[in-house]
Amino acid sequence: MELQHFVAKIHADGPLGLDPAKVVDVFHQWVAAQSVPRVVLIDVAELLHVPDGPGVIAVGIEADFALDHTDGVWGVLYRRKNVLPGTNADRVADALETAAQTALRLQEAFPGALKFSRTDFELIVNDRGIAPNTPESYAAAVPEIESALRAVLGHGDFKLTRHDQEPRQRFGVTVKSAKPFELARLAAR
Numbered sequence: 001m002e003l004q005h006f007v008a009k010i011h012a013d014g015p016l017g018l019d020p021a022k023v024v025d026v027f028h029q030w031v032a033a034q035s036v037p038r039v040v041l042i043d044v045a046e047l048l049h050v051p052d053g054p055g056v057i058a059v060g061i062e063a064d065f066a067l068d069h070t071d072g073v074w075g076v077l078y079r080r081k082n083v084l085p086g087t088n089a090d091r092v093a094d095a096l097e098t099a100a101q102t103a104l105r106l107q108e109a110f111p112g113a114l115k116f117s118r119t120d121f122e123l124i125v126n127d128r129g130i131a132p133n134t135p136e137s138y139a140a141a142v143p144e145i146e147s148a149l150r151a152v153l154g155h156g157d158f159k160l161t162r163h164d165q166e167p168r169q170r171f172g173v174t175v176k177s178a179k180p181f182e183l184a185r186l187a188a189r
Helices: 020-033 088-109 135-153 183-187
Strands: 006-012 041-047 055-060 063-068 075-080 116-125 158-162 171-177
Touching: 006 088, 020 041, 020 055, 020 063, 020 088, 063 088, 075 088, 075 116, 088 116, 088 135, 088 183, 135 158, 135 171
Parallel strands: none
Antiparallel strands: 006 075, 006 116, 041 055, 055 063, 063 075, 116 171, 158 171
16 A cells, blocks of 8 residues: 555644744745745645634645644644655655654744644544545554654654544544654654
């Protein structure tokens, strides 16, 4: 199974220490400067009025970046929109690397007010055609995701929990690492 269009969300560590609307200005700076490698950013969307929704999004052609509040959990989110070459492991690594880079940039923009988890994140395949949310997809994808995570995290001491098993939802897992990871290490892969 070739997995594409990964979404990686690194959860916030504790409550946000800032008004999330302040991220709008930071994302506008990224768009104006075109400062995200390999992505053309085109707009910023502020959707904070949506309960447990997408938050603030830097919209790009190849990918989107967000301070996301889906399911009532704040986090930094990276959503790949176009097809990437390589293996599933390469694409898992790319998603986590880019999410970690984004988390570090946001932490730098808001020192002390924004901190991201070193143990909890999510991986979602944003394509029901490639990976329908079925037991068969889960059985086929999880060994490859686990193998990729062992390489990226440098250990196998983590637990995957399948997201909602409703077939109309996207296929995804929440990852809980027993050993804290360093964002800088993930970002520098």
